[in-house]
Amino acid sequence: MLDKDMADARSGGGTVPNDLEALWLPFTPNRQFKREPRMISRAKDMHFYTPEGRAILDATAGLWCSNAGHCREPIVRAIQEQAAELDFSPSFQFAHPKGFEVASRIAQLAPGDLDHVFFANSGSEAADTALKIALAYQRSRGEGTRVRLIGRERGYHGTGFGGISVGGMPNNRKFFGPLLAGADHLPHTHLPENRFTRGEPEHGAHLADRLEDLVALHDASTIAAVIVEPFAGSTGVLPPPKGYLKRLREICDKHGIVLIFDEVITGFGRMGTAFGAEYWGVQPDIMTFAKGVTSGTVPMGGVVVRKHIYEAFQTGADHAIDLFHGYTYTAHPLACAAALASLDVYRDEGLFERAGQMAKVLEDAIHTLKGHPLVADIRNCGLAAAVDIVPQPGSPGLRGFESMKRGYFDHDIMLRITADTIAVSPPFIVTEDQIGQSVEAIRAILTSLDGG
Numbered sequence: 115m116l117d118k119d120m121a122d123a124r125s126g127g128g129t130v131p132n133d134l135e136a137l138w139l140p141f142t143p144n145r146q147f148k149r150e151p152r153m154i155s156r157a158k159d160m161h162f163y164t165p166e167g168r169a170i171l172d173a174t175a176g177l178w179c180s181n182a183g184h185c186r187e188p189i190v191r192a193i194q195e196q197a198a199e200l201d202f203s204p205s206f207q208f209a210h211p212k213g214f215e216v217a218s219r220i221a222q223l224a225p226g227d228l229d230h231v232f233f234a235n236s237g238s239e240a241a242d243t244a245l246k247i248a249l250a251y252q253r254s255r256g257e258g259t260r261v262r263l264i265g266r267e268r269g270y271h272g273t274g275f276g277g278i279s280v281g282g283m284p285n286n287r288k289f290f291g292p293l294l295a296g297a298d299h300l301p302h303t304h305l306p307e308n309r310f311t312r313g314e315p316e317h318g319a320h321l322a323d324r325l326e327d328l329v330a331l332h333d334a335s336t337i338a339a340v341i342v343e344p345f346a347g348s349t350g351v352l353p354p355p356k357g358y359l360k361r362l363r364e365i366c367d368k369h370g371i372v373l374i375f376d377e378v379i380t381g382f383g384r385m386g387t388a389f390g391a392e393y394w395g396v397q398p399d400i401m402t403f404a405k406g407v408t409s410g411t412v413p414m415g416g417v418v419v420r421k422h423i424y425e426a427f428q429t430g431a432d433h434a435i436d437l438f439h440g441y442t443y444t445a446h447p448l449a450c451a452a453a454l455a456s457l458d459v460y461r462d463e464g465l466f467e468r469a470g471q472m473a474k475v476l477e478d479a480i481h482t483l484k485g486h487p488l489v490a491d492i493r494n495c496g497l498a499a500a501v502d503i504v505p506q507p508g509s510p511g512l513r514g515f516e517s518m519k520r521g522y523f524d525h526d527i528m529l530r531i532t533a534d535t536i537a538v539s540p541p542f543i544v545t546e547d548q549i550g551q552s553v554e555a556i557r558a559i560l561t562s563l564d565g566g
């Protein structure tokens with residue numbers, strides 16, 4: 115970087131760095147990006163801003179996380195004040211008051227006796243923490259042969275080895291060796307007969323019964339836990355078929371299997387309730403969260419476990435550690451301050467309820483894209499929706515990628531893509547007009563594509 119650029123960058127001048135080479139971006143075609151960078155230098159409420167000052171409508175809450183919108187004053191202030199008061203405190207053998215406060219607030223929001231919270235720093239760490247607690251719990255109750263972990267095709271549980279072992283997105287797995295031994299998968303729930311369903315599809319509850327098949331194959335005595343997202347988000351918003359989650363709960367109960375809901379996307383309001391578990395009326399034994407807990411401002415994730423799971427670990431000698439797991443930044447003070455302020459904003463502005471109201475607006479708007487020649491399917495669940503684009507013959511993923519790019523460069527909108535699927539999941543402060551604007555942008559983008 116030139117000296118002047120450095121000085122500008124330090125003073126917040128929004129200068130684009132003149133060397134993009136050193137940074138290796140995640141889940142991004144790096145060569146292409148560096149030729150045609152999609153830079154963001156600032157954000158406020160519903161918008162990102164490019165370094166040149168162009169406003170980009172955030173139709174994705176960043177990465178499903180900025181639920182309260184961007185740079186909200188009470189959250190910013192809380193983080194600033196915390197940084198000046200307690201920047202760090204060790205998380206092993208010591209603690210600070212705000213960690214307990216956040217845990218209590220989350221336990222109050224979580225349904226039933228999901229009332230003990232273990233903090234991590236991301237959704238990936240949350241998923242791996244949940245899987246490890248499930249394994250250790252089974253062992254601590256004398257069921258040490260239960261070592262298998264069951265996920266689901268098209269599931270996403272982050273990028274740790276645990277998460278990709280139970281995850282079901284082939285590209286996230288195939289480069290990384292044999293993964294965890296003993297992991298297996300339920301089938302995904304995307305059935306062709308459910309195409310263009312509004313909300314939860316009628317068909318598919320029977321797919322939960324495939325867990326009985328896995329029990330028959332492996333024997334219940336070898337299965338520790340099942341992990342699913344209440345609705346599969348990253349793979350393109352796959353809502354659970356009606357009755358599916360309840361059925362999964364029943365089968366887990368019958369066979370002593372720990373049921374984990376990965377609520378990294380559904381947690382903190384996206385379904386119009388605090389958690390998906392509440393929305394669907396199904397209580398898991400362990401629930402993960404991340405993203406929305408701090409409205410995306412400071413990294414934080416974690417798991418909430420039911421009382422009997424926590425208590426199963428409280429049996430050793432008084433000085434003995436009860437769980438050999440944790441992170442340097444577990445319950446980091448800045449994350450805790452951000453979480454408390456975010457939870458206050460959600461409560462004071464009724465944002466979960468607002469997400470529930472806007473979900474219907476999004477559903478009505480997004481389904482107007484049905485009939486477009488490039489639209490193969492449309493799904494919606496809570497304040498999230500996805501549009502499957504007909505792939506370009508011979509170049510799968512190209513139309514999705516082009517859509518995201520044209521969104522940023524030509525239509526001033528941030529869209530999320532997974533291959534040829536466009537997903538929208540706006541912050542909860544989104545207006546009806548902005549939802550309309552997002553859908554019209556997608557329509558215009560699709561029409562601009564070759565074949566559209």
Ligand SMILES: Cc1ncc(COP(=O)(O)O)c(C=O)c1O
Binds near residue numbers: 270271347378379
């Ligand atoms: C359901 C689910 N679990 C885990 C993760 C991973 O979260 P992170 O990227 O914070 O590690 C995600 C991220 O999108 C997610 O959607």
